[in-house]
Amino acid sequence: MMISEINIKLGVLGLWSSGKTSMVSLFLNNDFPDIYIPTIGSNIVRKEYQLEKYQIRINIWDVGGQKSFNPLNPAYFSNLDVVFLVFDLSNPKETLLELKKTYLKSLNRLSPDSICFLIGNKSDLIKPEDSEILLNTIRQYGIEDVPIIFVSAKTQDNLTEAFELIIFEFLKKLENESKKLQIQGLRNEFLRILGKSEKDLYNLLINLDEIDSNSLQQKIAPQIVKKVIKSRKKSHEDPKEKEKPSVSYPKDFFMIDKIKSNVIKLFHNNLNLVQELISSLKTTPIDYLVNKIDLVNEELNGFKDDFEIKLNSLFDLKNKGLDSFKGN
C-alpha cells in the first residue's frame, strides 16, 4: 500500500533572540541551548508523523531574526503553509511592533493564505505582578484576528502542543478544501496518534477579551510537574554561574567561532535537505512527476537564497567581526 506524503512548510519568524531556535530545538527533542548563537539565514529541520495512509512531514524554517542577515528575504516568506510569529513575553512591545511593522507585511504579500499563530515565548519569565501590564501591552500592540499561544521553550510548557495545534489546523483546512475521500478524517487520526482531543489543543489559545492575570497564571503554569530540562553541561560548574541568567552571551572571541561553526553546520544540513529533495524525485510516480519537479524547483530556489545568506555572513564575520551584528 502506497504511503502518500503531506508536506507542511512552517515558518518560525520573529525578532532576534525571541527564542525561535530554542522552540524548534526543544520541539525536536534536542537540548535547550544555554548559549545564544544567532541563526544565520535559516535553520531548516523536519519532523514526521506517520498516519495509516499518509505521512505528515512538517518542514520547519527557523528564520534568523538578525536584521543584518536579511530575515525578510522573500525566500523565507514564500509558499508558507503555517506560520509562527514569535514574540518575547519579557519584551512584548518591541517584538510585537516589529512583527506587525515588517514581518506581517511580507507574510500578507507572499503567503496570504497561510495559517498564522502568534506565539508569546518565554512565559516562564512572566511575573504574576506584571501579568496585567503584559496583557494590556499585547492587547494594544498585538495582531488582530491571529490566535495567540503562550509557550516557554525553556520549560517546554505548551510548546509541543502549539506545534500540534497548528498542524491540526492545517489538516482541518486541507480536509475542508479537498474533495479527496482519503483526506477526510485525517485530523482525527492525527489526534488519535497524539492521544489528545481537539479541546486539549484549543485550550492553549489565549482569549484576550476574557483572560485576566489570574487565569493567565493558570494557563502558563498548568498543574503538572515541570519536565526535567536537558541542557548542555559545562565542563566545570562554578557556583557563581547559577546566579547568572540561563542564556549567556559568550565572549566575542568564542562567539565568532561558534557562529561560524553553526553556519557551516546549517549549510551542511541544507545540503542534506537538498539531497533528500532530489532523491524524492526518484520515487515519485510518473503521473505526478512534472508537478513534483515544479514543487522541488520552488523549494530549491528557497534554499539558494539561504545558502547565499549563510556564505555572505561568513565573509561579514571575517571582515567585520561581530560588528556585522550591529544592524539589529
Added chain:
Amino acid sequence: MEELRKELKQLNIKIDNFKEEVAKNRSQMLQRIEETIKTQEEIIMDMIKKFNDEFYQHKTNVLGELEHLKNQQDVLKISYAVNENKLIEKIEKIVIRKVQDKIDGRENEILMKIWIEEFKNIIENFDTLKKMKADEFKIRLKEISDMIDLYKSKIKAE
C-alpha cells in the same frame, strides 16, 4: 736542269730531314707532354691522396669533437631537464604555498561559493528534467546527488 734536279733533290732531302726532325720533335714533344702529363697526374694524385688522408684525419678529428660536443649537449640537455623540473617544482611549491596562504582558513567559504554557483546552474536547468528519458533522468539525479556528497565531504566545521 741538272742543277734544278740537284736543288730539288736537296730540297727533298731537306724536306725529308725536316719531316724527320718534325716527326722526331713531335715524338719528343709528345713524349715530353706525356711525361709532363704523367708527372702532373702523379702530382695531382699525390695531392689528392694527401688531401684524402688529411681529410680523413680531419674528419676523424671532427667526428671525435662532434661526439664530444654531442655528449656535452646530452649532458646539458639532461641538466636542463633536471633543472627545469626542479624549477617547475619550486615554482609549483611557491604557488601552492601562496594559494594556501590566501585560502588558509577560507577553504569552506571557497567551497561554499563554488557549490552555490553549481547549485544555481542545477536550478537553472532543472526544468530540463521534464524532457529527459527515464535513464537520462536517473543518471542526472545521480550526478546531482554525487556532487552534493562531494561537497558534504569537503565542507566541514573547523
